[in-house]
Amino acid sequence: MKILVVSHYFPPEIGAPQSRLSDLARYWAEGGDDVTVLTGMPNHPTGVVPPEYKGRIRAKEQVDGYRVVRTWLYATPNERMVRKTLGHLSFMASSVLLGARRAGRADVVVVSSPTFFSILSGWTIARGRRARLVVEVRDLWPAIFVELGVLKNRAVIRMLTALEMTAYRAADEVVVVTEGFRDDLLRRGVSPDKVHVVRNGVDIEAFVPAAADAGVRARLGAADGETLVLYVGAHGISHGLETVAEAAGKLTGEQVRFAFVGEGAAKRRLEERVAELGLANVSTLPGVPHHEVPGLLAAADICLVPLRDVPLFSSFIPSKIFEYLASGKAVVGSVRGEPAAILAAAGAVVVDPEDPGALAGAIRDLAADPDRQATMGRGGRQYVVEHFDRRRLAANYRGILQRAVDSR
Numbered sequence: 001m002k003i004l005v006v007s008h009y010f011p012p013e014i015g016a017p018q019s020r021l022s023d024l025a026r027y028w029a030e031g032g033d034d035v036t037v038l039t040g041m042p043n044h045p046t047g048v049v050p051p052e053y054k055g056r057i058r059a060k061e062q063v064d065g066y067r068v069v070r071t072w073l074y075a076t077p078n079e080r081m082v083r084k085t086l087g088h089l090s091f092m093a094s095s096v097l098l099g100a101r102r103a104g105r106a107d108v109v110v111v112s113s114p115t116f117f118s119i120l121s122g123w124t125i126a127r128g129r130r131a132r133l134v135v136e137v138r139d140l141w142p143a144i145f146v147e148l149g150v151l152k153n154r155a156v157i158r159m160l161t162a163l164e165m166t167a168y169r170a171a172d173e174v175v176v177v178t179e180g181f182r183d184d185l186l187r188r189g190v191s192p193d194k195v196h197v198v199r200n201g202v203d204i205e206a207f208v209p210a211a212a213d214a215g216v217r218a219r220l221g222a223a224d225g226e227t228l229v230l231y232v233g234a235h236g237i238s239h240g241l242e243t244v245a246e247a248a249g250k251l252t253g254e255q256v257r258f259a260f261v262g263e264g265a266a267k268r269r270l271e272e273r274v275a276e277l278g279l280a281n282v283s284t285l286p287g288v289p290h291h292e293v294p295g296l297l298a299a300a301d302i303c304l305v306p307l308r309d310v311p312l313f314s315s316f317i318p319s320k321i322f323e324y325l326a327s328g329k330a331v332v333g334s335v336r337g338e339p340a341a342i343l344a345a346a347g348a349v350v351v352d353p354e355d356p357g358a359l360a361g362a363i364r365d366l367a368a369d370p371d372r373q374a375t376m377g378r379g380g381r382q383y384v385v386e387h388f389d390r391r392r393l394a395a396n397y398r399g400i401l402q403r404a405v406d407s408r
Helices: 016-030 081-103 118-129 143-147 154-170 179-187 214-219 241-250 267-277 290-299 311-315 320-326 337-345 356-367 370-387 390-406
Strands: 002-006 034-040 058-063 066-071 108-113 132-137 173-176 195-197 227-232 256-261 282-285 302-306 330-334 349-351
Touching (some): 118 154, 179 311, 227 241, 290 320, 302 356
Parallel strands (some): 173 195, 302 330
Antiparallel strands (some): 058 066
């Protein structure tokens, strides 16, 4: 089967969609499929294009058995809605005008959203190739921006929602990452026959329990005898990282060190809040390539999964959950709904979101009980291996693609 994946985001960029899509492409290619990824020049989330891509309008690479075709886009940091939208629109145009011919033939086009505007690229290319179209929904866009207060213009909201529903109707199949997303689409009239859940998972061979490296712990700011509490991932407006900083403030003077690793629109505000609180027990570090994340997790004692207390987030499952659990870490989640249910089933600790006192209390209790940390880590690893092995999920996903092609 000839599979074309269209995505604004892709490695060497850092992030959950980049990890998911690159793993899927690799697994499908290993299974014998002809896979091409059409994406932009890497720049997310800093807006800085690496030197080897700077000034190029197109690039073609071979990675892990599949092709990557890259096109020029307007590179901008992951902040300021207008500039971000221009970046999304630029890839929508360049992927079709500069990349479609280089990407070659396809039996099925998989377009991953967000960004929302990439769906139009995928639809245009699929029509031109007479290929089937599979729309992957990783965020409920624009609903999430409405709930977070980023989008307020009712006319714009109505227009974007209408475009969203048009995209779902145009798709031959729709893949979502949570049951909550599927329920939302069905409530809004999308045919249940075409909506499939393929949750995020983890490469269980890349993320494994491992001994901590003393040098990595030192780089993260942990001294001998301290419990290292780690958050690694996007620093977005949805993650409520200021609450984590406030929890750290309640543990000042105790043998607990907090480390935040990553980039994003909310990082500056986090650093400002850490400074406001005068926290000496917090380290903030830049993002790292995805292949370095297992080493960071090995160095941690406790890992955090926070989200804002927004109703829609009860159907969002941060992919870092699976990497933490696969690495055999004790995990504390300040979440509700579907992610809370997964963490509870894996034996993790769950507290209410945006409650710094509850979060601090859960961390304090775990820090005092290394045996409990080890037991949680073993249970979490077993749970992920049984339910969220990304290779197995990729096989399920491929079945959906084959269904779309066969329906021709």
